[in-house]
Amino acid sequence: MPQRQLTGTRIRERRIMQGMRQAELARAAGISASYLNLIEHNRRRIGGKLLLALADVLQVEPSVLTEGAEVAVIARLGEARAADSAAAVAEQEAPEDFAGRFPGWAELLVRRHRRVLELERTVETLTDRLTHDPHLAAALHEVLSTVTAIRSTAAILADTPELEREWRDRFHRNVNEDARRLAESAQSLVSYLDEGGEAETGLASPQDELDAFLTDAEYHFAELEAGGAGTIDAILQGTGRLQSTAGRSLARHYLESYAEDAARMPLAKTTVALRDLGPDPAALARRFGTGVARAMRRMAALPPTEDLPRIGMVSCDASGTLIFRKSLEGFALPRFGAACPKWPLFQALSRPLLPIRRVVQQDMRGRSAFLAFAIAEPVSAPDFGTDPLFQAHMLLVALDPSEWKQDDVGGLGVGCRICPRETCEGRREPSILTDGF
Amino acid sequence: MGKHVLVIEDEPNIIEAISFILSRDGWTVDTHSNGHDAVDVVRAKTPDLVILDVMLPGKSGYDILSELREDDATRNLPVLMLTARGQSKDRELAERIGASRFMTKPFSNAEVLEALHELVPQ
Numbered sequence: 005m006p007q008r009q010l011t012g013t014r015i016r017e018r019r020i021m022q023g024m025r026q027a028e029l030a031r032a033a034g035i036s037a038s039y040l041n042l043i044e045h046n047r048r049r050i051g052g053k054l055l056l057a058l059a060d061v062l063q064v065e066p067s068v069l070t071e072g073a074e075v076a077v078i079a080r081l082g083e084a085r086a087a088d089s090a091a092a093v094a095e096q097e098a099p100e101d102f103a104g105r106f107p108g109w110a111e112l113l114v115r116r117h118r119r120v121l122e123l124e125r126t127v128e129t130l131t132d133r134l135t136h137d138p139h140l141a142a143a144l145h146e147v148l149s150t151v152t153a154i155r156s157t158a159a160i161l162a163d164t165p166e167l168e169r170e171w172r173d174r175f176h177r178n179v180n181e182d183a184r185r186l187a188e189s190a191q192s193l194v195s196y197l198d199e200g201g202e203a204e205t206g207l208a209s210p211q212d213e214l215d216a217f218l219t220d221a222e223y224h225f226a227e228l229e230a231g232g233a234g235t236i237d238a239i240l241q242g243t244g245r246l247q248s249t250a251g252r253s254l255a256r257h258y259l260e261s262y263a264e265d266a267a268r269m270p271l272a273k274t275t276v277a278l279r280d281l282g283p284d285p286a287a288l289a290r291r292f293g294t295g296v297a298r299a300m301r302r303m304a305a306l307p308p309t310e311d312l313p314r315i316g317m318v319s320c321d322a323s324g325t326l327i328f329r330k331s332l333e334g335f336a337l338p339r340f341g342a343a344c345p346k347w348p349l350f351q352a353l354s355r356p357l358l359p360i361r362r363v364v365q366q367d368m369r370g371r372s373a374f375l376a377f378a379i380a381e382p383v384s385a386p387d388f389g390t391d392p393l394f395q396a397h398m399l400l401v402a403l404d405p406s407e408w409k410q411d412d413v414g415g416l417g418v419g420c421r422i423c424p425r426e427t428c429e430g431r432r433e434p435s436i437l438t439d440g441f
Numbered sequence: 442m443g444k445h446v447l448v449i450e451d452e453p454n455i456i457e458a459i460s461f462i463l464s465r466d467g468w469t470v471d472t473h474s475n476g477h478d479a480v481d482v483v484r485a486k487t488p489d490l491v492i493l494d495v496m497l498p499g500k501s502g503y504d505i506l507s508e509l510r511e512d513d514a515t516r517n518l519p520v521l522m523l524t525a526r527g528q529s530k531d532r533e534l535a536e537r538i539g540a541s542r543f544m545t546k547p548f549s550n551a552e553v554l555e556a557l558h559e560l561v562p563q
Contacts, residue, residue, distance in 0.1 A: 141526075145496045148525035149452045152547040156458035159550045164465075171461070178454045 010104035014069045016044035018062045032061040049288050077114050078103050084117035101306040143193045150186040195423045213251030224307045228263045229271045269302045283401045285377050297381045300399040304330050314402040334372030336418045344417035346431040348378035349398035356380040356394050365415045443467040447488035449479050462550045476500035480508045488563045495524040510539040518561040536541050
């Protein structure tokens with residue numbers, strides 16, 4: 005049925021929505037109830053003064069009655085029905101009727117249909133990432149080509165005992181070169197997979213939104229350093245990263261905590277204290293008469309400067325779930341799943357209030373090391389009869405190579421899934437690096 | 442002189458290893474590492490067999506194979522395709538275009554030699 009012919013249906017819906025009887029509306033518009041009944045069942049065309057009168061009584065714009073649901077909604081409803089073979093057979097009513105009678109439900113159905121299509125595309129993308137993700141395809145091709153070169157060359161070296169020295173030297177050089185390239189390609193591939201593809205898949209969690217928001221700001225909010233807690237709304241409105249209500253809520257909570265920290269440990273004084281005391285959160289906490297966790301948060305929120313080392317930080321709740329991540333080059337943080345159980349962060353959780361200080365390394369080739377400070381502090385003030393709930397925090401300070409001293413023999417991982425340390429006592433699942441490829 | 446094989450592959454160390462084992466096996470080996478002019482090179486070199494990588498700079502191995510199969514001179518030329526993807530639909534695509542054999546990386550030297558002997562009996 006054409007759009008215009010559904011005006012009667014819309015008048016009926018509006019009247020019912022307002023709890024008005026047919027006779028009541030007819031009387032107010034100056035027509036008989038039986039004539040209104042014909043109009044409402046689309047048996048009489050309506051326009052001109054009568055339409056204006058009915059719209060006036062119903063307190064809506066006349067166009068709401070004549071145009072009703074958007075053409076696009078009706079078209080989408082038609083698409084949704086066509087996409088479902090069972091619906092095409094079972095539901096004979098035209099989408100115009102449905103949209104005219106139930107505009108709100110029609111829009112809801114269209115939104116759900118659109119979401120289903122988006123999710124179907126996501127599923128398709130995830131089930132065949134090699135086709136849809138050119139970067140992944142190229143990275144995997146690079147890894148497999150290098151493996152092929154190593155396999156072929158190694159077989160020649162092993163199976164050709166009479167190999168001339170010149171060839172042998174050349175193939176040894178090739179294997180060495182390829183092995184190095186393979187290590188780099190595999191590491192880059194794993195990082196890429198671990199970073200995920202939320203931009204393409206739309207699967208970003210609220211925590212991901214917060215991470216992206218903080219990364220954009222480099223974890224520093226100059227507006228809040230002057231004690232301007234009232235600017236939090238402006239900061240939140242100025243970003244496009246926080247799409248979900250939960251993401252905005254996390255960000256607001258973070259910024260409120262940031263403003264409180266900044267008030268207790270002003271930026272200028274904190275920077276001077278850091279230069280005096282060195283990057284030690286316990287010493288800093290003592291200087292300001294505050295907790296170690298707050299000192300860690302302030303250190304992680306400093307703007308990057310040349311005379312201070314690079315600083316990262318990670319926090320977890322009592323379940324071990326990471327609730328704050330400021331990554332640092334050379335110390336990767338897992339994007340999905342649980343982190344390495346050997347991190348001092350988790351040791352702190354099992355020994356509340358005990359400060360832990362260790363030199364840690366993730367890179368098995370020892371290209372970077374960090375001074376890790378970890379502590380677990382109660383979330384709320386102590387109360388008799390209530391068991392305190394703890395959160396653990398770990399601050400990571402990039403070390404100069406001259407200061408490295410290996411405290412964690414064997415090093416730490418990112419998470420079991422992408423950790424090559426096969427015999428680690430903390431392993432809870434196989435690694436894709438040793439079992440998956 | 443042995444049969445003539447043209448290896449079209451952009452990974453230099455794979456080229457070197459394959460060239461070595463094929464030479465030792467008695468083949469005359471030519472190599473090429475660019476997809477862009479690979480069809481012209483095949484026409485110019487007139488090999489007995491082509492080993493063709495799928496992912497090449499300039500033009501994909503699938504496109505090169507399609508062009509070879511459209512040309513009467515190379516329509517029946519044995520082509521062994523190499524790919525990093527081993528899914529059945531990739532294999533089906535290669536077969537549909539006209540690949541004589543399809544081999545997934547990483548392959549062994551013995552597999553390559555065996556395939557070549559089947560495609561071009563010495």
